Amino acid sequence: MNYPNGLKKENKENSFSYTNYANRGMSLESELNITNEYYRQIDKAYIYKKPTPLKIVKVDYRKNKVTEGYFDTPSTTDYNGLYKGKYIDFEAKETTSTTMFPLNNIHPHQLKHLENIEKHGGISFLIVRFTKLNKTYLLLEKDLYNYLQTTTRKSISINYFNEKAYLIKDKYSPRVDYLEVLDKIGGI
Numbered sequence: 001m002n003y004p005n006g007l008k009k010e011n012k013e014n015s016f017s018y019t020n021y022a023n024r025g026m027s028l029e030s031e032l033n034i035t036n037e038y039y040r041q042i043d044k045a046y047i048y049k050k051p052t053p054l055k056i057v058k059v060d061y062r063k064n065k066v067t068e069g070y071f072d073t074p075s076t077t078d079y080n081g082l083y084k085g086k087y088i089d090f091e092a093k094e095t096t097s098t099t100m101f102p103l104n105n106i107h108p109h110q111l112k113h114l115e116n117i118e119k120h121g122g123i124s125f126l127i128v129r130f131t132k133l134n135k136t137y138l139l140l141e142k143d144l145y146n147y148l149q150t151t152t153r154k155s156i157s158i159n160y161f162n163e164k165a166y167l168i169k170d171k172y173s174p175r176v177d178y179l180e181v182l183d184k185i186g187g188i
Helices: 028-041 108-119 141-150 158-164 178-185
Strands: 046-049 054-060 065-071 079-083 086-095 100-102 123-130 135-140 155-157 166-168
Touching: 028 046, 028 079, 028 086, 028 123, 086 100, 086 108, 100 158, 108 123, 108 141, 123 141, 123 158, 135 141, 135 158, 135 178, 141 158, 155 158, 166 178
Parallel strands: 086 123
Antiparallel strands: 046 079, 054 065, 079 086, 100 155, 123 135, 135 166
């Protein structure tokens, strides 16, 4: 059939494609922010996104706008707070790879920070989302540390996450229920 604007209707009878729309358009960070807001609303935990430290150089006060600035000091990790009287500190990362998580996504000072939190009695971990697999994992600092001490690889394979990390199930509310994982593994 020919349409008035000259376009032809495509025959899609024999074509089929499946698209997974889970988490589409929502980054891990956005979902964690929503999750942490939920935890605060139900008085379960008080965990916040840390602001990136910026040094403001110039401000246009007429427009109420920062016109020049730079990162003052390297930030530590993305989130911190309290849950059941314990200090929680973690970094959240995403990767589009289906086979590995590149270690260059984590800075050495962040690794040291996570190690220090654990050493002083806090609970520290990574949350890593494999976006194309639609899987989100919680990797405890101790397992991350052991991995880094026993390999020279520049990435962590998905197999290591499947063996050592904990899968965080997708939910509606809260979206990324990492505290459920910590409760199940006895992390708190």
